[in-house]
Amino acid sequence: MSVVLPSQGQTRRLRLYGTEGVVGRCRDFSREALTDWQWIPAADEEGQAVVEDVLLLVSEVVTNACLHAHGPQELTLHCSVDRLRIEVTDDSPLPPRPRPLAAAVPGGHGLIVLDRLARSWGSVPRGRGKTVWVEVAAPLRVQGARQG
Template identity: 80%
Template sequence: MDEGLRAQGRTRRLALSGTKGVVGRCRDFSRDALTDWKWIPAADDEQQAVVEDVLLLVSEVVTNACLHAGGPRELMLNCTDERLRIEVTDDSPVHPRPRPSCDASLPGGHGLIVLARLARSWGSTPRGRGKTVWLEVASPLSGVPARGRPRP
């Protein structure tokens, strides 16, 4: 990675409106950014798994914005040598929270479980009249697995 990426990271933003086709657009946008940042092609199976996790996480947070907030307004990716931060901003002030009784055998309601398992950290912060849901994964190029556990 170049010095600019180490120092401040690189940021990509995608302005969004509505819900039609937005999940696929966000995945494509993220895949293009990961390619530019040399995450793709992955050097090994572990790095490929991180890339697939990132694309799944983007899909989850964008889908949640579509289902619960009228659609996302912006996707922001910020990549440094150490981590990738993903932010999805929407117009709903309601912060995500797990469903109280999520039946594992039924579809839906599992997105936050996926976030908790795959992301190193995640949360939401107020932004304007809405909020930003954010998550971070460790860069596969940093030597730290995406879920924050040190490698053996």
């Protein structure tokens, strides 16, 4: 059975409050959406790698909002035929920026993960805060099922 998304795609939103357990809630929400959109179960190793990348990217962006912006306000997932866009909105107007890395200091690798795993990413002002967005290409099986 293939999923037929509307031509404009489908969007899911999760309102968030506080930081306790928020990363797990966002991963669970994302996993459920990916299952509904039939990214899970993956048909092959490539598809499984994309799913794992998406869940890691969600964790990284939400964690950054917890560490640098008093927690996220909303997680938005927008799935279209060829891509998934992940958005995390928070209260801080400061855009993400790389920190100098020190070998002996943990952390500071989140933006490197985004650079390596995402097709593209960035941030845009939203109200008094911002939205950090990340885009990932859909697995080929998912793209083919929706186009055929």
